[in-house]
Amino acid sequence: MKRAIITFITAAIYCSSPAYAVSERISAYDFAKDPAKVAALQRAVATMKSHDAADNSTPEFRTSWQYWANTHGYLGTGPNAAGTVATYVPASIGMCGGDPVCISYYDHLRDTPLPNDGVTKDIWGTCQHGDLNFLPWHRMYLHFFERVMRKQSGDANFSLPYWDYFDEKGPTGKGIALPELVRGKSAGAMYDQFRTPGLNEYLTAIDPSNGSAKQAFDFTNFKLFSSLLESQPHGAMHCATGSGCRAPDIGQVPLAGLDPVFYLHHANIDRLWQCWLNREANGKTIDLAWAKANLGMPDSWYDTSYQFVDENGQAVSMTIADVFTPGVINVHYANESSCTLEKPVLKKPRLLGAAAPKAMKSLSPVSHTKGVVLKGNALTVPLQAATESRLRSASPRAMGTRQGNMMLIIENVDIQGDPEVTYKIYISSKRNPKKSVYIATLNYFGVIGSMHKNHSSDSDSSNKIGTLIYDVQEELMELGVQSTSDIAVRFVPSNFIKEITKKQTTKGSVTVGNIRIEPSIGESDQ
Structure with a gap:
């Protein structure tokens, strides 16, 4: 059997802070076993979606589902918009190949006016892809998003679950299934109808090769690791869940944050990054000094700053240096030292002896x-x-x-x-x-x-x-x-x-x- 799990000593990047409680993220599979956790998640998403109707200049709107989806990407006329519905949709529908289901997935899209609040213009549409800020930006994004979710859930111990791709099998016992937590209309506020046909209904499954992170983990070089991880499983799983990246929500970069499974997917990408960091640190504390000595990035990279809002809808900023400063982002994962990198495949050995x-x-x-x-x-x-x-x-x-x-x-x-x-x-x-x-x-x-x-x-x-x-x-x-x-x-x-x-x-x-x-x-x- 080809080894599909990497184990190593867990290093401490996160430590407790009196200012903000430690968050432990568990798998969506385990999360779904606890009715209280599921209720808190549903409550948080439903409340955030209700805030979509708030005055867009208010802190309440800045804790809405639309606001946080737009932080990743959006349609409208703002400085970082991907375009307007009038320009984006016709160009994108061309990728549907005439498929009426794919084409229908674009009917729900609307332009979102940029709030004139002096804050949002520097926040919306700032997600980082195709560069080495991809992993730290999304870690910051999840951190503040989780804080909003925690407050809206009413559960002081709420933490985001992550989608371990190999936890839940497809209907025939093969492939990768969408987490039960988001699958089908029984998922309530976590349901999104605009996914690859058959996944929501548990009629089909994703080819397990798309969830493989093995190639990324083959490298100790951060630049190559980040690039490969962003491509696979990150990009591959976006496309697998989003009709081959032909249709919104999850399959399109500017619209992916509209789908609740997006946040579970990115929590797992962040967990895989933590697994890699722990392996490379080999028991040493992962802090700013360690990062500067081991990631091969210039000092200017750590000074890069991004804008977000917190759980109260107030503007905040964070630097990449903060990501590596213990106590700033107090998150760890239930499994960040034994990550399954690919589905195990039972085969006869192909090696020709010693x-x-x-x-x-x-x-x-x-x-x-x-x-x-x-x-x-x-x-x-x-x-x-x-x-x-x-x-x-x-x-x-x-x-x-x-x-x-x-x-x-x-x-x-x-x-x-x-x-x-x-x-x-x-x-x-x-x-x-x-x-x-x-x-x-x-x-x-x-x-x-x-x-x-x-x-x-x-x-x-x-x-x-x-x-x-x-x-x-x-x-x-x-x-x-x-x-x-x-x-x-x-x-x-x-x-x-x-x-x-x-x-x-x-x-x-x-x-x-x-x-x-x-x-x-x-x-x-x-």
């Missing part, structure tokens, strides 16, 4: 330099001997991986139009194509469709994913290849629920540049 790990050391760089176009069909790309190894100038320490580990680099990934499907990435044996190992899933959350100006990317083009880097050492060992010449990279279309095996042609496409597998080797080893 010789397999030794053979891995002799693998030489391979590549495919002609580029490929993905148009809805599965595509296998054989790799050939490479003339150079471009990663040789990057030390393993800088890469955040072990010396000599084989890296899969997929360059210049661009989107043309709506690809209609996403793609699972596998490595496989050319001699035995049935032998393949899953690496990751391409997803387009925040890549296709309109975004607001606070979403960054590696280029000015909103449809550019850029370069993807994965550590595939373990996967190659699992595959059991003895020679680099036996390696191929395979792209298989998927709709987040299952792989698509029937041949089809899509209007949009995904183009991929160079594909390389090569070792991470330090300067001294050349």
Whole structure:
């Protein structure tokens, strides 16, 4: 069985503070077992939604559901808006491919006037994606959102639950189910009708590969970890829950905060970050000094400040430095030292005895330099001997991986139009194509469709994913290849629920540049 759980010593980033109680977040699965907790959650959401009708210049409105959804993103005419309904909806409906259900999901959207309160213009639409502020911004956001929820619930001990993707199985005992806490109309205020058809009714389930965080945890480098975690499971689960990122609410960046499951999803992303921090700290206290010594970020990064409102609707600000200051955000998770990174898969070992790990050391760089176009069909790309190894100038320490580990680099990934499907990435044996190992899933959350100006990317083009880097050492060992010449990279279309095996042609496409597998080797080893 492939190991799917990472365990390590829990370090203390959070400590108690007399100014604000410690919050312990538990899984949605365990949360649902306590009727008092469920009642408090329902009460908080219902009360916040009732505040949507308040005068938008009042503190009461600043504790409303709409206000907090708009903090992440919104439609309107404010400085950080993703556009107006008149501009955003027609452009986005084009991604529905004529599906009437998808198109109907846009009928409920409305422009939200920006309050003239001197506060909100610096708060709404400030979510961070596509940059290294993604994790700290969302931690701040959840912190203040939880404080609002706690006050509206009337329960002084209220804490947000998190969605551990592998807690609840689908109706056939397979796949990832939406948490019972938000599923179906019996979920009350936690219900959102605008999700992937079948999930609310417990008729279908999400492909478990979308919940995998393994690739992110393969790296000790914060920049690579953050980028990979944001893509998967963060983006992949947004798309899986939101009709392949074709429809609001949860599937669209500016509208995702309208769906209650959004907050459970992001609580789990924050928990996974805490698991990674605990692993890297290895028992040391995680404070500002530790962060500056270990995350590889410039001092100016920690000075970055964001605006929010508190449980009383009053303006507050927080810096990234505060995120790493014990006592400022007093949150911990019921499980932040033994995180399930992917669904365990029972398989016969593919390693060829004790010789397999030794053979891995002799693998030489391979590549495919002609580029490929993905148009809805599965595509296998054989790799050939490479003339150079471009990663040789990057030390393993800088890469955040072990010396000599084989890296899969997929360059210049661009989107043309709506690809209609996403793609699972596998490595496989050319001699035995049935032998393949899953690496990751391409997803387009925040890549296709309109975004607001606070979403960054590696280029000015909103449809550019850029370069993807994965550590595939373990996967190659699992595959059991003895020679680099036996390696191929395979792209298989998927709709987040299952792989698509029937041949089809899509209007949009995904183009991929160079594909390389090569070792991470330090300067001294050349």
